[in-house]
Amino acid sequence: MEGEMAFFDAAEVMKELRETFASGKTKSYEWRVSQLKALIKLAEYHEGEIVEALRSDLSKPELESFLHEISLMKTSCQLALTELRSWMAPEKVKTSMTTFPSSAEIVPEALGVVLVISAWNYPFLLSLDPVIGAIAAGNAVVLKPSEIAPATSSVLAKLLGQYMDSSAVKVIEGAVPETTALLEQKWDKIFYTGNGKVGRIILAAAAKHLTPVVLELGGKSPVVVDSNTNLKVAVRRIIAGKWGCNNGQACVSPDYVITTKDFASELIDMMTSELEVMYGKDPLESNDLSRIVNLNHFNRLTKLLDDPSVSGKIVHGGQRDVSNLKIAPTLLLDVPEDSLIMNEEIFGPLLPIITVNKVEDSINVIKSKEKPLAAYLFTNNKKLKEEFITSVSAGGLLINDTTMHLAVHTLPFGGVGESGMGSYHGKFSFDAFSHKKAVLHRSLAGDFTARYPPYTPRKQRL
Numbered sequence: 001m002e003g004e005m006a007f008f009d010a011a012e013v014m015k016e017l018r019e020t021f022a023s024g025k026t027k028s029y030e031w032r033v034s035q036l037k038a039l040i041k042l043a044e045y046h047e048g049e050i051v052e053a054l055r056s057d058l059s060k061p062e063l064e065s066f067l068h069e070i071s072l073m074k075t076s077c078q079l080a081l082t083e084l085r086s087w088m089a090p091e092k093v094k095t096s097m098t099t100f101p102s103s104a105e106i107v108p109e110a111l112g113v114v115l116v117i118s119a120w121n122y123p124f125l126l127s128l129d130p131v132i133g134a135i136a137a138g139n140a141v142v143l144k145p146s147e148i149a150p151a152t153s154s155v156l157a158k159l160l161g162q163y164m165d166s167s168a169v170k171v172i173e174g175a176v177p178e179t180t181a182l183l184e185q186k187w188d189k190i191f192y193t194g195n196g197k198v199g200r201i202i203l204a205a206a207a208k209h210l211t212p213v214v215l216e217l218g219g220k221s222p223v224v225v226d227s228n229t230n231l232k233v234a235v236r237r238i239i240a241g242k243w244g245c246n247n248g249q250a251c252v253s254p255d256y257v258i259t260t261k262d263f264a265s266e267l268i269d270m271m272t273s274e275l276e277v278m279y280g281k282d283p284l285e286s287n288d289l290s291r292i293v294n295l296n297h298f299n300r301l302t303k304l305l306d307d308p309s310v311s312g313k314i315v316h317g318g319q320r321d322v323s324n325l326k327i328a329p330t331l332l333l334d335v336p337e338d339s340l341i342m343n344e345e346i347f348g349p350l351l352p353i354i355t356v357n358k359v360e361d362s363i364n365v366i367k368s369k370e371k372p373l374a375a376y377l378f379t380n381n382k383k384l385k386e387e388f389i390t391s392v393s394a395g396g397l398l399i400n401d402t403t404m405h406l407a408v409h410t411l412p413f414g415g416v417g418e419s420g421m422g423s424y425h426g427k428f429s430f431d432a433f434s435h436k437k438a439v440l441h442r443s444l445a446g447d448f449t450a451r452y453p454p455y456t457p458r459k460q461r462l
């Protein structure tokens with residue numbers, strides 16, 4: 001690392017973890033189970049401390065901390081414990097005539113020593129969910145939590161130090177210098193959650209060592225609202241996925257809405273009244289909304305609102321209070337296509353609503369932008385659903401709800417194009433940290449000699 005001193009010796013950390021991995025200890029079923037059980041214990045015994053850290057980092061409401069971070073993490077762990085034997089079992093596969101007689105299997109193999117770099121918005125879940133996959137697959141792992149959620153980072157370092165096997169699972173806290181020092185090492189996999197700009201730095205660092213990566217990035221996730229819907233349910237589910245997820249600071253939060261011109265005012269009226277039911281007349285006073293994580297992000301979001309090209313477009317909300325970093329749920333109608341807000345991921349409580357003549361036109365609006373992490377559609381129209389599924393490319397699609405697809409462990413969670421590469425959750429997490437080793441068993445009987453030289457004319461005719 002040039003210029004700056006890392007506060008730890010990354011090469012020394014790597015050396016210790018390599019030795020642990022080489023000893024074979026992390027590959028045993030018993031070790032994996034013991035570590036997964038330790039993670040569950042850690043979450044159960046220290047729930048209050050974790051909730052408090054999330055409150056300090058984000059004013060995250062307790063129910064959101066519990067449901068979206070602690071509970072999801074425990075469910076992941078429990079699933080890995082229940083399924084581990086079957087995930088670890090070699091999979092028998094068919095062979096071909098060319099190798100007759102033979103049998104074949106795919107043997108999942110731990111990759112080695114892996115690095116998990118996580119983000120600040122769900123700092124507990126996004127740190128431990130990939131770690132669960134890494135451990136289940138039998139790897140040694142370093143976790144680098146986000147410095148932007150310092151209280152959670154420090155709780156993770158303390159609790160993992162207390163509960164986990166420290167010769168194989170380590171937490172390195174820090175920001176760019178520490179991450180840069182870690183990235184210089186040769187890892188067997190890097191799993192990164194965060195923005196695409198840093199994603200490119202990760203990918204470049206990984207390329208030097210030919211290290212495979214998973215990049216869990218973000219993007220502008222659209223919501224299409226057709227007039228043929230149950231508007232109240234649709235609106236509630238949009239609110240839950242936007243402001244009910246860390247006040248819009250979630251990778252799968254709705255980024256903008258597309259609806260038809262003649263339906264927009266009905267949609268805005270319903271949004272406004274439901275927002276008031278959920279967050280009261282003065283949402284800045286609500287304890288059920290997270291704050292903006294820090295002043296940099298607060299300023300970034302107010303800049304989007306203060307952009308002259310969107311002035312006069314706010315149809316609801318817009319209040320802010322810099323003293324406690326709060327921004328109210330805010331709706332904007334028909335902001336220009338070239339405004340700042342339509343050209344970067346919002347990642348906060350602002351929601352532009354774009355109108356089109358026909359609902360089918362929304363598909364072209366989505367296709368004109370980079371591939372998002374999620375795309376949502378509310379409709380009862382079967383044909384529209386089919387067209388949406390066929391035409392829209394995104395990490396994941398969800399019809400008639402928002403964000404809930406990530407709680408379905410049988411679905412892979414990850415992006416495509418600008419929203420990332422690779423996926424995890426459930427068995428996909430195990431696979432993300434495993435090599436699928438191809439093993440072919442041949443018999444020494446019945447040797448077919450045509451493949452051996454000399455390649456006589458007779459053999460060539462075969």
Ligand code: NAD
Pocket residue numbers: 117118119120121122126144145146147148174175176179180193194195196198201215216217218219250251252345347373414415420
């Ligand atoms: P962040 O600022 O916490 O950064 C993420 C990680 O990158 C941190 O650990 C940080 O220390 C590290 N980092 C920052 N700069 C670096 C550099 N120059 N070199 C090396 N490492 C560096 O989080 P963020 O990027 O603000 O997170 C928000 C973004 O993440 C959004 O785009 C969001 O959509 C995306 N996100 C995606 C998912 C997902 O699962 N796909 C989940 C959460 C967030």
